[in-house]
Amino acid sequence: MSLLKIEEVRGGYGKADILNGCSLEVAHGEIAVIIGPNGAGKSTLMKAVFGLAHIHKGGIFFNGEDITNLATQKVVAHGLAYVPQENNVFPTMTVEENLEMGAFLRDDDFREQMERVFELFPRLKERRAQPAGTMSGGERQMLAMGRAMMMEPRMLLLDEPTAGLSPKYIDQTFELVKTVNDLLGVTILMVEQNARQALEIADKGHVLVMGRNRHDGTGRELLDDPDVARMFLGG
Amino acid sequence: MLVYGLVLGSILTLGAIGVSMLFGILRFAHFAHGDMMTFGAYIALSFVTGLGFPVFGALPFAIVVTVALAIAIDRLVYRRLRRTQPVILLISSFGIAMALRALIQMIWGPGNHALQKGIQIPYRVLGVAIKPDHITIVVGAAVLVVALHLFLHRTKLGKAMRAMADNPDLAAITGIDNERVIAWTWGIGASLAATAGVFLALDTHLNPMTGWHVLLMVFAATILGGIGKVYGAILGGLVIGVAVEMSTLMIEPAYKPAVAFAIMVAMLVARPQGLLGGRA
Amino acid sequence: MEWAGLINYGVFMLTLAGIYAVMTLGLNLQWGFTGQFNIGIAGFFAAGAYASAILTTPPSADHLGGFDMPIAVGLLGAVLVSGVLALLVGLVTLNLRTDYLAIATIGIAEIVRLFLKNEDWLTNGVRGVAEIPKALSTTPLDPALADLLVVLAALAVVYGLLERGRRSPWGRVLRAIRESEPGTQASGKNVFAFRIQAFVLGSMAMGLSGALYAHFTGFISPEAFDPEFITFLVWVMLIAGGSANNRGAVLGAMAIWAVWAGTEFLTGKLPAEFTTQAGALRIFLIGVLVQGILLWRPEGLLPERQDGKKRG
Known part of the structure; x- marks a missing residue:
């Protein structure tokens, strides 16, 4: 059974629709990647899952439960976590406080999970008392992912986690995504601009154009598809 | 002079923290804050004169009623306007300010009242005359500020409040219920406003315009400290309070509010992000 | 008798409504078209009222002047004084964000009030300025009707000017500023100059309204209006x-x-x-x-x- 299922979704922010009948399914333990040109509705789709964009047709189901247009703070409780592309940390709060906020809905002791996050990102441990706003872009991205991990989610939504990072950090980020998926068993849906690298680690890939699915397949299939390669992989 | 400045500064601080927090969370300048202060003071007055409570026995009731009023107004009006531009909230709060003041006049009449009867015998400390009330006000404000600091940094809810001021969308993504945080922000803002109002009535006298007259100074303190920043509000309140009282050495006392205003405008032009810097 | 009373009441009310309408038009230029949040309207109103009063009253020992000038000069003076005040205020504050501007304008109104109340030599303080002449008092018209005519004429002039402004390219620039200031800036317009113009002209209408009010009531003091x-x-x-x-x-x-x-x-x-x-x-x-x-x-x-x- 699929963990996340998006069915023929239409919607956006205002009057004009950005999503025009977009569907995808992600199974337990998979890494799924969405690629596509700017303005295709990739980020909007993620926001729609989190109740930050309005859906007027179609539905979104998580683990069999209908979460279409659910209030944002309630989606988290279902075991989904989301790392937006920009403004994804609380700048005036310290690293540790950012992580605590990630565990906001937990009433149990989350120190163990925080230690686990610190193991994944040793850099965060060094800077635990530093305000997040004073850190570099790469460090913030780590913190944002760490924050999302604090709820021990079943699934992680990542919106362009490598945007604006240097090549060294980009490789590191992809490694990390694989680790989180392999070791911790977290299902992943990510939007990526570095399409080739992303598809290489992906179980499944989707190409989104004008708010609609253009190509679907395994990561390998899309990489080998001459059409996809020419249009979206730059050669 | 300095003593008066500290007393006024403490009162302004309590008001400015509320305005600043509300701005941080809801992104609009709350023009009814002064009248909320007045309202709290009148509730206390009713308990003191009507039921014979001591001023400090009446304060908790003043706080509870003012908080209830603030949350009710938020639910009935502000909440429904939140989806539009913040400036609509500003207009709305201006209307609320007028309505609240009119309500106060209807219930308690337009005249002056004193919260405490009789003359206090001032202490003499190092040759400076200090009234017991002054000590109460300054110490009371300091205690509240420390309590607020602990709340914002040690409790989950306090941290959620800071998180939401930082980034409301991200706060929702982490599972923070924005509406609940907003309600708590009103709770704290209104509690501090009611306390400030009672202190103001202790220090001087009380009439329906009392709060409105200090609102400009409260805003000046908020802006001086950097709008949306709690610690800035403390600094801003004290600086404005002392500056306003000290200015009477040089210019006519009638122009006191103008001094606060002049500092504020200078600040807006020179350093709109506030004394402590950081984001605007 | 009943009817006469009702008509008199109607004329009286319509005159006051007209005075407010002039102010509302002024605010419309500032807020409606340009998006400036002015809540110091009363300050410009009061400045206009005092300017015209001092210019037109017979000489008095209680306050500056009066200069015993014609009412037309008084109205012109009111417009000028409120315009200059708006210019000074605008130069300092108009680049501020909406909520800061709101707070700043409320401060201006408060300072104007304090000034009028405390500067006895100029305004006779809380005792106010009396004997402000009525408009068209030398004509055989009923005084109440004369007031109404003057107010409606002023309203018509302000309305006509604003409507012309709104339809002109100038009005379009103002609305463009309201919708998107950076965009307008990018198209090469001096946004600040346009904002100042709108603020000053709007405040002038408020000053004019104050002057009309002064001549209508014949007496003004800082406490007379809230x-x-x-x-x-x-x-x-x-x-x-x-x-x-x-x-x-x-x-x-x-x-x-x-x-x-x-x-x-x-x-x-x-x-x-x-x-x-x-x-x-x-x-x-x-x-x-x-x-x-x-x-x-x-x-x-x-x-x-x-x-x-x-x-x-």
Whole structure:
């Protein structure tokens, strides 16, 4: 059974629709990647899952439960976590406080999970008392992912986690995504601009154009598809 | 002079923290804050004169009623306007300010009242005359500020409040219920406003315009400290309070509010992000 | 007798409504078209009222002047004084964000009030300026009717000018600034100059309105008008009528003034011991009314006209 299922979704922010009948399914333990040109509705789709964009047709189901247009703070409780592309940390709060906020809905002791996050990102441990706003872009991205991990989610939504990072950090980020998926068993849906690298680690890939699915397949299939390669992989 | 400045500064601080927090969370300048202060003071007055409570026995009731009023107004009006531009909230709060003041006049009449009867015998400390009330006000404000600091940094809810001021969308993504945080922000803002109002009535006298007259100074303190920043509000309140009282050495006392205003405008032009810097 | 009384009352009310309409038009230029949040309206109103009063009263030992000049000069002086005041204020504050500007303008109004109250040599302080001449007093017209004519004439002039401005390229630039300041800046317009012009011209209308009021009542003092209330009422009028629509502004002024006068009838029915409460009740009702308008009809009676163009 699929963990996340998006069915023929239409919607956006205002009057004009950005999503025009977009569907995808992600199974337990998979890494799924969405690629596509700017303005295709990739980020909007993620926001729609989190109740930050309005859906007027179609539905979104998580683990069999209908979460279409659910209030944002309630989606988290279902075991989904989301790392937006920009403004994804609380700048005036310290690293540790950012992580605590990630565990906001937990009433149990989350120190163990925080230690686990610190193991994944040793850099965060060094800077635990530093305000997040004073850190570099790469460090913030780590913190944002760490924050999302604090709820021990079943699934992680990542919106362009490598945007604006240097090549060294980009490789590191992809490694990390694989680790989180392999070791911790977290299902992943990510939007990526570095399409080739992303598809290489992906179980499944989707190409989104004008708010609609253009190509679907395994990561390998899309990489080998001459059409996809020419249009979206730059050669 | 300095003593008066500290007393006024403490009162302004309590008001400015509320305005600043509300701005941080809801992104609009709350023009009814002064009248909320007045309202709290009148509730206390009713308990003191009507039921014979001591001023400090009446304060908790003043706080509870003012908080209830603030949350009710938020639910009935502000909440429904939140989806539009913040400036609509500003207009709305201006209307609320007028309505609240009119309500106060209807219930308690337009005249002056004193919260405490009789003359206090001032202490003499190092040759400076200090009234017991002054000590109460300054110490009371300091205690509240420390309590607020602990709340914002040690409790989950306090941290959620800071998180939401930082980034409301991200706060929702982490599972923070924005509406609940907003309600708590009103709770704290209104509690501090009611306390400030009672202190103001202790220090001087009380009439329906009392709060409105200090609102400009409260805003000046908020802006001086950097709008949306709690610690800035403390600094801003004290600086404005002392500056306003000290200015009477040089210019006519009638122009006191103008001094606060002049500092504020200078600040807006020179350093709109506030004394402590950081984001605007 | 009954009829004559009613007509007199109607003329009186219409004159005051006209005075408010002039102010509402001024605010419409600032807020409706340019997006400037001025809640210091009463300051410019008072400045205009005092300017005209001092220019036109017979010489007096109590205050500066009077200069015994014709009323036309008084009105012109009122417009100039409020315009200069707006220019000074605008140069310092107009680059501020909306909420800062709001706070700044309220400060200006407060300073104007303090100034008028405390500078006895200029304004006779709280005792006020009396013997302000009536308009058209040398003509055989009924004085009340003469006042109404003058106010309506002024209203017509202000309305005509603003409508011409609105249709002109100048008006389009103002609206462009309201919608997107960076965009307008990018198209090579000196945004600040346009903002200053709108602010000064709007404030001039408020000053003119103050002068009309002074000549209508014949006596002014800092306590004679409640500044926050005037400001508030003008805002309610503009929002009710429909901001960015000059006809709406005038209609709003008339409608809200009618409501305001109507509440007087209502509260007049209350027993005498409630008279002090009655005024407060009326303000309370208007305060509640504005919430209702914002909640249920935020675009006002006459929404902004889009000149045939649709907004995306």
